Amino acid sequence: MPRSGGERVLLIVVLDDCSDATQDIAAGLGVRTVVCQARNVGAARAIGAQLALAAGARWLAFTDADSEVAPNWIAQQLCHQADAVCGTVQVRDWGAHGDGVREQFDALYRDCDGHRHIHGANLGVTAQAYREVGGFEPLVTGEDVALVHRLQERGLSIAWTATTRVTTSARKQFRAPEGFGATLLQLGGALAVLPAIL
Secondary structure, eight states: OTTOTTOOOOOEEEEESOOSSHHHHHHHTTOEEEEEOOOOHHHHHHHHHHHHHHTTOSEEEEOOTTOBOOTTHHHHHHHTOSSEEEOOEEESOOTTSOHHHHHHHHHHOOOSTTOOOOOTTSEEEEHHHHHHTTOOOOOSSOHHHHHHHHHHHTTOOEEEOSTTOEEEOOOSSOSOTTSHHHHHHHHHSSOOOOOTTO
16 A cells, blocks of 8 residues: 555455455455455454454554545554544535535534544554454444444543545445435435434
8 A cells, every 4th residue: 555654554355245346356456355244344344354453463444445545544544643543534426415415514524633423434443452342343333433432431542533534425325224324314304313423
């Protein structure tokens, strides 16, 4: 990975009930892949994390298939010297939603240092801290929030930063029933209690 701060980086793509050409594309790029049929984001993230830990990783960085990280994303996470880093997201294209959704998102979302957003698409954690709190739980949604809450309960240090911003999609089709995609759909309807993901 470019500009990784001199760190050796192992890329692992977890293909959870994947039906497109992702495996072939990843393999063609020399990226390690693992196939599972969990249909469970928590279980899928845990599988990838375990493979990285078995390979000797000291830092785990997580993102999503519909997201794009900056070339220096991992280096920026490591610069914070924290037990975990929670970064922000920006939406690539709002075309799937009306103007009102973008306006409500902009009004509610804090894309700045000190925010309190939690995104599985932009999360980093030391191997030691990940192990200490038991890793990702096999949750169909909110696995990232649950992990960060356990880190907080242990008093571990978390950097809440916008310097590691990730670009993601304004997806309308999603698997996590209370994830980012669901939040955007909820913004498009009657504004109710929003999931913790926002």
